[in-house]
């Protein structure tokens with residue numbers, strides 16, 4: 001398979017601060033690609049550029065062969081490029097199931113004409129969406145809390161719900177930004193298993209920013225290491241862990257003191 005995301009020679013500055021410097025990455029379709037790097041390396045900024053949250057200063061970004069440089073995030077969302085950041089704004093006063101049902105864009109119910117003049121169409125569409133939401137909530141293992149308010153879910157359950165929301169639309173690529181943060185080990189295993197299932201069974205491609213190196217090691221191949229806004233090295237977990245440049249970037253000149261490549265920060 002070819003690349004589904006291609007970042008070519010992208011730079012981004014905030015005022016005088018050059019955060020992304022002539023950066024090029026390619027994300028293979030069907031992969032779970034990791035993006036790691038020391039604090040301040042520019043990982044989140046690169047995500048924001050890919051997801052259309054910030055405009056690039058220069059360079060091009062392609063998604064599924066199409067030039068998407070500076071296309072706004074809502075348009076990318078409908079093309080199937082999703083970032084959990086934008087779907088994390090779950091409505092805390094709504095139930096877990098309702099949160100899933102809120103996701104599909106262009107619901108007939110949102111159209112005034114349909115609501116007033118074609119109520120049957122709205123009702124049947126709602127029934128389809130509800131059925132889909134029930135399947136998704138079962139898939140992610142949250143059926144037992146489907147009627148719980150989203151605000152009452154644990155941190156890990158919210159992350160699973162965020163992942164579930166990507167299943168309500170036809171996602172092709174999902175950008176996961178530190179999804180393991182604050183999630184307990186049991187739910188982390190559920191998250192990992194669900195990401196792998198979405199990858200294998202539904203063909204999702206993932207680009208994953210993660211500080212949890214166990215999760216990176218379990219999930220990601222290849223792994224791209226970003227340092228000072230450019231790619232330092234790309235490879236398997238073994239290649240990354242044994243790369244002297246990576247060890248230097250993370251731990252400075254004396255890796256042995258820090259227990260190299262096991263806890264990134």
Ligand SMILES: Nc1ncnc2c1ncn2[C@@H]1O[C@H](COP(=O)(O)OP(=O)(O)OP(=O)(O)O)[C@@H](O)[C@H]1O
Pocket residue numbers: 014017019037038039040041042043044045046
């Ligand atoms: N909107 C912004 N305006 C100005 N500077 C910014 C902005 N966003 C990020 N930066 C700066 O860009 C640099 C890279 O930040 P970024 O969050 O992309 O790094 P990161 O690799 O994701 O770091 P971390 O691992 O700590 O999350 C930092 O120096 C940060 O202060």
